[in-house]
Amino acid sequence: xxxxxxxxxxxxxxxxxxxxxxxxxxxxxxxxxxxxxxxxxxxxxxxxxxxxxxxxxxxxxxxxxxxxxxxxxxxxxxxxxxxxxxxxxxxxxxxxxxxxxxxxxxxxxxxxxxxxxxxxxxxxxxxxxxxxxxxxxxxxxxxxxxxxxxxxxxxxxxxxxxxxxxxxxxxxxxxxxxxxxxxxxxxxxxxxxxxxxxxxxxxxxxxxxxxxxxxxxxxxxxxxxxxxxxxxxxxxxxxxxxxxxxxxxxxxxxxxxxxxxxxxxxxxxxxxxxxxxxxxxxxxxxxxxxxxxxxxxxxxxxxxxxxxxxxxxxxxxxxxxxxxxxxxxxxxxxxxxxxxxxxxxxxxxxxxxxxxxxxxxxxxxxxxxxxxxxxxxxxxxxxxxxxxxxxxxxxxxxxxxxxxxxxxxxxxxxxxxxxxxxxxxxxxxxxxxxxxxxxxxxxxxxxxxxxxxxxxxxxxxxxxxxxxxxxxxxxxxxxxxxxxxxxxxxxxxxxxxxxxxxxxxxxxxxxxxxxxxxxxxxxxxxxxxxxxxxxxxxxxxxxxxxxxxxxxxxxxxxxxxxxxxxxxxxxxxxxxxxxxxxxxxxxxxxxxxxxxxxxxxxxxxxxxxxxxxxxxxxxxxxxxxxxxxxxxxxxxxxxxxxxxxxxxxxxxxxxxxxxxxxxxxxxxxxxxxxxxxxxxxxxxxxxxxxxxxxxxxxxxxxxxxxxxxxxxxxxxxxxxxxxxxxxxxxxxxxxxxxxxxxxxxxxxxxxxxxxxxxxxxxxxxxxxxxxxxxxxxxxxxxxxxxxxxxxxxxxxxxxxxxxxxxxxxxxxxxxxxxxxxxxxxxxxxxxxxxxxxxxxxxxxxxxxxxxxxxxxxxxxxxxxxxxxxxxxxxxxxxxxxxxxxxxxxxxxxxxxxxxxxx
Numbered sequence: 001x002x003x004x005x006x007x008x009x010x011x012x013x014x015x016x017x018x019x020x021x022x023x024x025x026x027x028x029x030x031x032x033x034x035x036x037x038x039x040x041x042x043x044x045x046x047x048x049x050x051x052x053x054x055x056x057x058x059x060x061x062x063x064x065x066x067x068x069x070x071x072x073x074x075x076x077x078x079x080x081x082x083x084x085x086x087x088x089x090x091x092x093x094x095x096x097x098x099x100x101x102x103x104x105x106x107x108x109x110x111x112x113x114x115x116x117x118x119x120x121x122x123x124x125x126x127x128x129x130x131x132x133x134x135x136x137x138x139x140x141x142x143x144x145x146x147x148x149x150x151x152x153x154x155x156x157x158x159x160x161x162x163x164x165x166x167x168x169x170x171x172x173x174x175x176x177x178x179x180x181x182x183x184x185x186x187x188x189x190x191x192x193x194x195x196x197x198x199x200x201x202x203x204x205x206x207x208x209x210x211x212x213x214x215x216x217x218x219x220x221x222x223x224x225x226x227x228x229x230x231x232x233x234x235x236x237x238x239x240x241x242x243x244x245x246x247x248x249x250x251x252x253x254x255x256x257x258x259x260x261x262x263x264x265x266x267x268x269x270x271x272x273x274x275x276x277x278x279x280x281x282x283x284x285x286x287x288x289x290x291x292x293x294x295x296x297x298x299x300x301x302x303x304x305x306x307x308x309x310x311x312x313x314x315x316x317x318x319x320x321x322x323x324x325x326x327x328x329x330x331x332x333x334x335x336x337x338x339x340x341x342x343x344x345x346x347x348x349x350x351x352x353x354x355x356x357x358x359x360x361x362x363x364x365x366x367x368x369x370x371x372x373x374x375x376x377x378x379x380x381x382x383x384x385x386x387x388x389x390x391x392x393x394x395x396x397x398x399x400x401x402x403x404x405x406x407x408x409x410x411x412x413x414x415x416x417x418x419x420x421x422x423x424x425x426x427x428x429x430x431x432x433x434x435x436x437x438x439x440x441x442x443x444x445x446x447x448x449x450x451x452x453x454x455x456x457x458x459x460x461x462x463x464x465x466x467x468x469x470x471x472x473x474x475x476x477x478x479x480x481x482x483x484x485x486x487x488x489x490x491x492x493x494x495x496x497x498x499x500x501x502x503x504x505x506x507x508x509x510x511x512x513x514x515x516x517x518x519x520x521x522x523x524x525x526x527x528x529x530x531x532x533x534x535x536x537x538x539x540x541x542x543x544x545x546x547x548x549x550x551x552x553x554x555x556x557x558x559x560x561x562x563x564x565x566x567x568x569x570x571x572x573x574x575x576x577x578x579x580x581x582x583x584x585x586x587x588x589x590x591x592x593x594x595x596x597x598x599x600x601x602x603x604x605x606x607x608x609x610x611x612x613x614x615x616x617x618x619x620x621x622x623x624x625x626x627x628x629x630x631x632x633x634x635x636x637x638x639x640x641x642x643x644x645x646x647x648x649x650x651x652x653x654x655x656x657x658x659x660x661x662x663x664x665x666x667x668x669x670x671x672x673x674x675x676x677x678x679x680x681x682x683x684x685x686x687x688x689x690x691x692x693x694x695x696x697x698x699x700x701x702x703x704x705x706x707x708x709x710x711x712x713x714x715x716x717x718x719x720x721x722x723x724x725x726x727x728x729x730x731x732x733x734x735x736x737x738x739x740x741x742x743x744x745x746x747x748x749x750x751x752x753x754x755x756x757x758x759x760x761x762x763x764x765x766x767x768x769x770x771x772x773x774x775x776x777x778x779x780x781x782x783x784x785x786x787x788x789x790x791x792x793x794x795x796x797x798x799x800x801x802x803x804x805x806x807x808x809x810x811x812x813x814x815x816x817x818x819x820x821x822x823x824x825x826x827x828x829x830x831x832x833x834x835x836x837x838x839x840x841x842x843x844x845x846x847x848x849x850x851x852x853x854x855x856x857x858x859x860x861x862x863x864x865x866x867x868x869x870x871x872x873x874x875x876x877x878x879x880x881x882x883x884x885x886x887x888x889x890x891x892x893x894x895x896x897x898x899x900x901x902x
Contacts, residue, residue: 014082018072018089021214022065024207029062057103060096068093075133084132091225092129094218095121095161108306109389113264113344117157120257124154128229136232141241145249148237151230152253158226162219164341167318167334169219171325176212265344269304269362272297273350276369284674287373294373299382301350301366306389308347311360315339375632375676376703410443411514412436412530413563413581418571420550420586423786425594425610427550428458429540431582434466435514435561437531442513444490445561447581448732449553450505451540452767456793457507457824459539462497462832468537474499474830476819478811479736480853481845482829486510487855489838497536497832500854501824502733504748504797506556511536514560541789543608544594546768549585556702556732594768599791602820605776606791611765617757620694623650624720626686627666628700630657630677636701639727641668643699643753650697660685679738683722693720695760697753700724702731722747723756736854740805743797743826773798792821800826811852827852 068088072078078085099121107114127150138144230250238246272294275287287294300307315338319331351361370378379386415434420427437443451457463471472495477485479500486498490512497511517531545551558581569576571586594610625647633640644652644666654663657675660682682698722745730749734742742748750756759766771794785791796814803810811827818828833839845851 011082014086017210017214017217018082018085019069021089021207021210022069024203024210025065026069028204028207054104057100061100061104064093064097064100071133086221087132087225087228088129090218090221091158091229092125092132094214095158095222096125099125106309109303111264111307111344113261114307116260116264117345120153120157121161123150124157124226127151128154128226131229131233136229136236137240144233144237144240148230148233148246148249149253151226151233152250153257155226155230156254156257158222160341162223163337165222166219167338167341169215171318171321173212173216174325176208176215261344267300267348268293268297269301269350269366270297270348272301273369276373284672288672288674291373295370298366298370298373298378299385301362302370302378302382303386303389304347304349304360304362309342309345311347311349313349314342314346372676373631375630409562410437410439410560411445411562412438413561413567414530414533415568416563416570416578416582417573418569418576418582418586420572420589422588422590424590424592425544426787426790427542427544427588428786429542429550429552429586430459431538431540431553432466432468433536433538435511435534435536437514437517440516442516443560444510444512445514445536446559447509447561448502448556448558449507449509449581450503450556450730451507451542451553452545452551453505453771453794453797454543454545454767454769454790455551456541456789457499457501457538457830458541458789458822459537460497460499460509460830460832461535461537462495462511462834463535463537464533466535468535471535471537472832472834474832475839475842476815476822476824476828477831477842478815478846478851479827479829481842481848481851482831483854484845485833485838485842486831488841489833494838495834496838499538499824499830501826501829503730503739504742504826506730506733506749507553507824508733509538541787543767543769543787543790544588545585547585548591549587551767552582552585554584554730555581556730597785597787599785599787600776600780601788601791601795601817602780603775603777604773604791604795606771606773606794608787608790608794609770609772610768611770617761619647619649619757620760621649622692622694623647623760624653624686624693624696625650626653626655626660626682626696626698627663628677628682628698629654629671629673630675631673632676632701632703634673636727637668637671640699643725643727644668646753646757647697655682655685655698679724680735683738683741686722695721695723695747697723697725697756699753700726702726702729721745721760723759724749725753725756726751735856739826743800744803744805746801789821789823792817792823793825796823796825796827805852808849808852815852 071088072085078088099118103118107118110118127147130147131151136147138147234246234250237249271290275290275294304311315335318334318338322330322334347360349360349362351365367378370376370381374381412435413433414436415432417432419430419432421429435445460474461468461471465471474497482498483500486496489496495513498509500508500510502508511534514534515531517529540553542550561581563581569578572589576583596607596609599606599608625644627640627644652663652666653660654666655677657677679698679700682700686696722742724742724747726749729751734749748759750759771790773791773795796817799814799817803814805811814825815828818825824830831842833842
């Protein structure tokens with residue numbers, strides 16, 4: 001074949017690839033799947049649901065063919081030169097489109113390696129475009145240096161990308177050819193298509209045939225055009241500044257890129273797991289000195305599916321593809337070539353199950369190790385980081401689910417009406433909430449809060465309208481039976497609500513289900529729709545506080561529920577401005593001096609008398625002070641030092657992960673806090689205390705509930721009064737074994753040493769009141785007294801001090817008192833049930849021997865964050881995605897089907 005014929009074939013091929021592929025792309029995308037997939041993506045970017053970079057990538061993917069065609073038409077020299085057209089196509093347009101495609105579907109969160117790759121190819125492709133359109137020479141020396149630098153980087157990047165793509169091009173070409181042939185020759189291909197759809201399908205097949213040809217030539221063409229661009233700019237730089245300068249610029253660029261690439265190959269999870277795995281060989285000081293390395297590595301392991309293309313098992317997948325596409329044994333090629341090329345982009349798993357190929361346990365292991373080391377759940381401590389990762393996706397559905405899950409913005413508090421019925425120095429407060437679901441699934445609202453001992457929970461109702469008279473009302477039941485029936489009904493998607501006491505002053509409110517929102521799960525326009533209203537009423541009986549106001553629930557944590565400036569708030573019908581779930585306190589409408597009250601119950605006389613202030617007593621001789629020395633206490637050094645100062649006469653014990661050890665010279669500011677310690681673990685060590693110990697103070701923080709399991713064995717004999725001093729606020733809750741130990745000891749839960757020392761006197765005031773319960777066998781119950789619920793709560797607290805939490809008769813007596821006076825107690829919960837089947841089940845459970853035994857519901861066990869990170873698709877799937885999506889779009893449009901399961 002003579003040179004003229006070869007030149008003619010080359011010109012025809014150049015024009016066919018450039019003009020033919022771009023025009024077919026515009027026809028297929030702009031009139032086919034583009035409106036189906038990309039319009040929602042732009043909308044999601046506009047409303048801030050997914051990052052703007054994904055919208056820009058999709059815009060780039062759509063606009064590049066238009067720009068290329070426009071440039072080709074506008075510049076006559078390009079129209080006459082197919083070689084320059086191919087340079088523009090293979091050297092600029094195709095790499096940028098591939099980059100945009102990978103940014104949309106693969107690079108969810110940019111690592112150092114992926115960020116560097118994006119930067120090199122984006123800048124290098126633009127530099128090559130400038131060279132194609134304006135020549136290889138810049139006006140200034142600095143500009144020429146920058147142009148040669150970018151072209152040098154692009155040439156090296158082109159070599160890398162070409163070699164990497166070759167690993168996929170060869171086997172996938174075989175698969176694509178066989179797949180297209182089967183589609184075209186199948187007798188069923190056109191059976192369900194109309195004329196227009198058949199024409200579109202043929203257009204699509206033409207596009208894929210040409211794409212297949214483009215794909216086959218891509219690695220070779222990219223090498224040729226990127227090196228040609230570097231050669232032209234290098235020659236121009238040599239002519240201006242000399243060969244030495246030109247080669248120095250190229251060498252420096254290559255060295256910088258290779259150094260950065262080598263640095264990017266390091267993955268932090270390897271260091272973190274290595275440090276923790278070798279913990280017996282490392283002192284706590286060594287691990288603490290490397291705590292940021294451990295933190296970064298564990299977060300990396302948890303979020304790997306969002307940061308890496310896939311795992312290193314891709315090497316095996318590529319080998320299988322080569323063996324299947326060519327011949328047995330061909331798989332050694334990608335095994336040898338892929339490792340040095342793809343190492344920074346593939347996650348190197350630490351723990352994987354060889355029996356389940358590809359199953360990576362790193363994410364769950366990272367959660368466990370983070371909790372054990374940092375004394376806090378990873379999903380809570382790194383919540384903002386996780387939310388950002390979940391939003392980094394092209395799919396608005398996944399982004400919406402990720403934000404709702406990680407940020408817990410699932411149920412909106414649309415309205416809250418507070419009603420205060422004052423009775424002089426005490427009042428009945430009703431909190432009426434209206435919940436509306438933002439998701440397409442049933443949701444549970446969980447609220448942890450605390451109240452002073454001068455408040456009691458006396459009512460709970462659940463309904464579908466604002467009329468409480470039509471709502472379902474509560475029943476007081478043993479705590480274990482109430483919890484079990486609640487859990488059973490939640491699993492069956494029924495409608496219960498549960499109000500429990502989970503600490504001396506802590507409570508937990510749960511309501512389910514808040515029904516799903518209205519609209520179509522596939523319609524982004526229904527993203528802001530809401531589900532039907534759920535109305536919940538909670539009633540509180542409260543004594544006036546020390547400042548003369550009405551105390552309100554102090555929220556420790558809410559799950560699924562959120563509120564904003566659009567939440568409508570009222571107090572006795574008047575508008576109210578509130579930042580939290582409820583106000584911190586409410587002002588009294590009618591000021592009236594507090595007075596003493598005497599309430600008689602069955603067998604009890606309870607006195608409630610106002611009293612402000614009490615002198616701080618000295619530390620009783622023999623007092624034991626247990627100091628939590630776990631990692632989380634590092635944040636409370638100053639508060640701990642201040643708390644220990646007035647306790648100089650007490651015996652100090654440090655609660656290390658292993659055991660309680662004497663630490664008479666404890667210094668909070670120099671101590672190296674390490675590991676994790678649970679409250680149950682600390683209290684279990686108190687069994688050996690002397691019998692004459694006047695009291696035990698445990699200095700800790702509020703975060704240990706996430707670590708509790710409820711399996712720690714409490715002392716079998718009665719312990720001295722136990723006072724949990726939480727330096728940063730009360731915890732969410734206690735497990736029942738800890739709660740029972742506190743109640744039986746006559747102790748409690750406070751937030752300062754001063755308060756604990758006052759309470760150790762036995763008759764110290766609580767929140768401005770002194771509550772004293774005495775046995776009075778002949779006392780006649782006065783159930784009409786407006787304070788009977790508060791009095792019953794005080795009597796239960798007093799009686800629990802000599803009750804055995806393992807004796808059913810003792811617990812039944814406490815429960816009977818709570819049930820008669822309709823109040824929540826440590827042993828009795830309020831549950832709202834909605835049908836007779838639920839009531840029958842509760843009746844049966846109330847007769848069981850385990851009616852007071854609750855299952856552990858620590859935050860870790862509840863999996864409150866619900867972050868199940870989706871698996872990343874394999875790179876060999878990306879090649880076939882676009883083709884499969886187009887075919888599915890045709891079939892879905894023909895048959896009226898959704899592309900996602902409902």
